[in-house]
Amino acid sequence: MQRRMRRWTRINDRFLLVLGLLLVWGPPAGAQPEPRVEARVSADSVRIGERFTLTLVATHAADRDVIFPRGDGGSVLFGDLRAIRRGAIRTRRLSAARRVDSVAYEVTTFALDSARVPVFPVRFASGGDTAVVGTSPRMLPVVSVVGPDAEALRTPAALASFPRPAWVWGLLGLLTAALLGGGAYGWWRWRTHDADAADDPDPEHAYEAASARLRRLERRHPSGREAVKAFYVDLTEALRVYLARRVGIEAPEQTTAEVMAALRRRPEVRAETTRRLRAVLEQADLVKFADAQPPPTESRSVLDDAQGVLDALEATRRRDEAQALDDASSSP
Template identity: 80%
Template sequence: MQRRMRGWTWIGGPLLVVLGLLHAGGHPARAQSEPRVEARVSAESVKIGERFTLTLVAARAADRDVMFPGVDAGSAVFGDLHAVRRGAVRTRRPSTARRVDSVAYEVTTFALDSARVPVLPVRLASGGDTTVVGTPPQTVPVVSVVGPDAEALRTPAALIPFPRPAWAWGLLALLTAAALGGGAYGWWRWRTRDEEAPDETESEHPYEAASARLRRLERRHPSGDEAAKAFYVDLTEALRVYLVRRVGVRALEQTTAEVVAALRRRPEVRDATIRRLQAVLEQADLVKFADAQPSPAESRSVLEEAQAVLDALEATRCRDDAQATDDTPSSA
């Protein structure tokens, strides 16, 4: 019996070691396929108004594209940090299956005691799918700029009173009366103009307003990086405002994927129109968030496609309005 137990121990020991190595070896491979993002701050502590560097690093599979936040994202993305400028995206390939991208932001802060660095969103795109991965939040200490002799500081003394001449009071009264009179006249003129002519923005049809904004974009030449971003921001805003006013989709506060999902829940909107709108919005996202630089010819093509999508959406709405009008007498 003891000899049999020694045989099982001799065979089972190496077998358990091999199984343990196989089980442990699966985790690094799976961990390497998952994306990892992190935010790095160049200083352990900063002063108020001092500029320092915030670096975002994204490690992911080589077949996925990365989109970092724009420098104009504001406090909604950067929290207590104010982004001044953004550098170019740097890429290195540790292996054929992995790629590491990084981008550096020159930032500053005016927070007291500590600056909050929130979860910074990094978009990863693969085919038609987009995944948002956030960096861990962190806090940067903000040191005081008051010197070590702060205890010797004193409050300012009271000002020495000087008599003011009488003509200064008269001039001040005259200027005050003129300002009040001018303000009253301006208010009266504004009220009169408001009563005579209605607000053109509110009275203008959503389709006409969106088409007018797209026509104004035809005169622009988005040849540079900033010009291209401004061009595509205005283009997508025209479409999103139309979707809010005419279709009832909260497109101004939704991502491209959320807008597409909301339209798919509306059976009256055709799938072909939704796919064309998705292509326009995704092309604009690449320019705004991934620093894509299309040629002026490509931008004109996207603008023409945006107008075609707008025409298709308006035709659907007009058809539904006409059908609703025809159904009203029959239901009565």
């Protein structure tokens, strides 16, 4: 018996000696502590819908890469929490062999009484090996929005009436005026709209398009420099577009003298028609380039002359077309 007791005493002394050496010199070379992960919350309790911060802290070997959960994991990953966004990963060196990585999530919760902070898996990669370590779950108290002394929800009281300030009535007046003005403008645009004729590029309908534009000018009573100039610009544009589409003269890009020269080379156009057209274009040039201000009665007379020129040119074109058809039908 004494021999057995002496043997156990020697084994115990050796164990204590090895344990003491480990405490003095630390673990054997090459041994690495296991990675450690914890979840930290920025508040001891939160309110429903209140934003707070959840931080995952991983302490691990320096040669391992840490992979934190994404911020779009949903309720499967975040449990009772809702992630709003994830911040950047921050790293802090503890020593040459150890470091701490952390990442912060901005979260909220709509749970009642308490919210469950679940286990968050964090992966550690080193070469081709990957280890997964989870955080410890916990319950986070959720403070009720209704105070403890509220026995029941009460019907809200009627809103007190306050007199409206003067600026409110002024704003309503401006809005009313704007609506009336917009309606009047829309009605005027509808009355003056003749898109079927004016926007048709077909040469066969050039006369109808030009006549429609001149009829719209009959409803205008130009007075003032800008209004008169706009009136004559529209008038001459109607004639020049007709000449380009129907007569074959590049009138929109030509001066009045060039248009007259081109018409004189057209023997089918009567000299009287050319003279009347020159008078209309020259009057318009005085308004557009010399700031002439003819009275409304004179502008109406010029508009009548423009319509007369348009009628004469169209009559000539139709006569020539009819003659061409007769010649084609009579030829063998």
